[in-house]
Amino acid sequence: MKLTKEDIQFIDNYLDNSDVIYADIRMEMVDHVASDIESRMESGDMRGFYYVFKDYMVENKAQLLNDNKQFLKSADKKIGKTFLKELKNPITPLLFLALCIGFYVLYQNSSLETFRACLSIVPLIGLTGFILTYVVYQGVKDNKRFSVVERLAFPFLAFYQLPNLFLIRTRELNETSDLFWTIGGASLALTLMLVLVIISVKLFMSYESQFKNIT
Numbered sequence: 001m002k003l004t005k006e007d008i009q010f011i012d013n014y015l016d017n018s019d020v021i022y023a024d025i026r027m028e029m030v031d032h033v034a035s036d037i038e039s040r041m042e043s044g045d046m047r048g049f050y051y052v053f054k055d056y057m058v059e060n061k062a063q064l065l066n067d068n069k070q071f072l073k074s075a076d077k078k079i080g081k082t083f084l085k086e087l088k089n090p091i092t093p094l095l096f097l098a099l100c101i102g103f104y105v106l107y108q109n110s111s112l113e114t115f116r117a118c119l120s121i122v123p124l125i126g127l128t129g130f131i132l133t134y135v136v137y138q139g140v141k142d143n144k145r146f147s148v149v150e151r152l153a154f155p156f157l158a159f160y161q162l163p164n165l166f167l168i169r170t171r172e173l174n175e176t177s178d179l180f181w182t183i184g185g186a187s188l189a190l191t192l193m194l195v196l197v198i199i200s201v202k203l204f205m206s207y208e209s210q211f212k213n214i215t
Helices: 005-017 023-042 049-087 091-108 112-120 122-140 147-151 153-170 176-210
Strands: none
Touching: 005 023, 005 049, 023 049, 023 147, 049 147, 049 153, 049 176, 091 112, 091 176, 112 122, 122 153, 122 176, 147 153, 147 176, 153 176
């Protein structure tokens, strides 16, 4: 016994109204719920879909909402694994080295005020990258919400604050060690944010392919 498209859409709407807001999580839950209801109907429950569904949700809604929380934790783990994988990419340390050289050349050929001004925009570079990728992705997907996509905001926020720790050391820069810490810190922060932009694009493309049939 197979459910109709209208039945499937009814399940999706119900979960959406029950605060399962992310389309990827909801899609997996819809498949699970639909399969269980079909099994019940095939096992001899002769009632219509609505009545079987109603009883099923009475029994299982609490567990489904708990599963929703577990899916969000899985999304964070997926981001972490993808991020670590990208850090191991040989291009990442080369990017860090290039940024260090670039900041050092900037320090040697500009005033301290100019150097500090350039460092101060480092957080905005990563933030702008995330906003642009997120806005573009949301536009492609007609504003559908995906768990991994939105959870990316948390590491971006953390790395956004990181350069401020090193900007404090640019007040004097009397010691060579202060200069190295400042340049290294700013380069590290910018590298991490650029890596996040890269994995954002990769995850967006993965979701676009995986969930392209979501209506």
